[in-house]
Amino acid sequence: MSHATETATATNARLISRSELTSDDLAEMYRLLSQHFEGVTSEQFHHDIAEKNWVVLIDRFERLVGFSTILAYETSFEGAPLSVIYSGDTIVAPEAWNSSTLPRAWIESVVKLHQRYPRGPYVWLLITSGFRTYRFLPVFWREFYPRYDSLTPSYDQRLIDQLAAERFGRQYDAATGVIRLAHPQRLRGTLAEIPTGRMADPHVAFFASRNPGYAQGDELVCLTELAPSNLTAAGRRMTAAIHGW
Helix, strand or coil: CCCCCCCCEEEEEEEEEEHCCCCHHHHHHHHHHHHHEEEECCHHHHHHHHHEEEEEEEECCEEEEECCCCCCEEEEEECCCEEEEEEHHHHHHHHCCCCCHHHHHHHHHHHCCCCCCCCCCCCEEECCCCHHCCCCHHHEEEEEEEEECEEHHHHHHHHHHHHHHHHHHHHHEECCCCECCCCCCCCHHHHHHHHHHHHHCCCHEEEEEEEECCHHCCCECCCCCCCCCHHCHHHHHHHEEECCC
């Protein structure tokens, strides 16, 4: 299964199954990740990839400039079925930050994957050590947790705790909602810093306060429902041409 999205800037996106990744794809993904993160080893990278089942690849002029790995799966929560999209490694090179290709392709991809994982509510389990990734939540989704302007409802907190504990065990601290990995990946240099002007954004300030160890690779656990009714106006514009939403 693959899908491509193209823009006027020759930036293309592909959703492919992990089994379709070529050795060249893997080498380019590792190169890109190593350029932007410290603490990345080839062994860890390939172990992480082996745990995922889908990948979104972003190319610009036939060169990889970003990717996001995905584990899509079905589980249950409090006796009811649940379908989950878990985001793994995600990186976009600074040269492609102004492109909407990744969020558009990612949303289009999870819409398509919902056909394969249709049981129960459909949720996105996101862990992030970067404010830019956290910022995707308020841009595209109306309700998500944790957030600065609302307490996390009890149901959502229990769900976050279960999903995070299932995946990360004792590395997940339920008291703070943060995962401290044994071998964290840390953004390099200025990429790990939050520019002073961005702290005026309450979402960014909240992320920094809830995850004070972000620069050391600590990951904040976040959750949102992947549903058309949960899209913001920007999310609806992004998905206007997507069949099924």
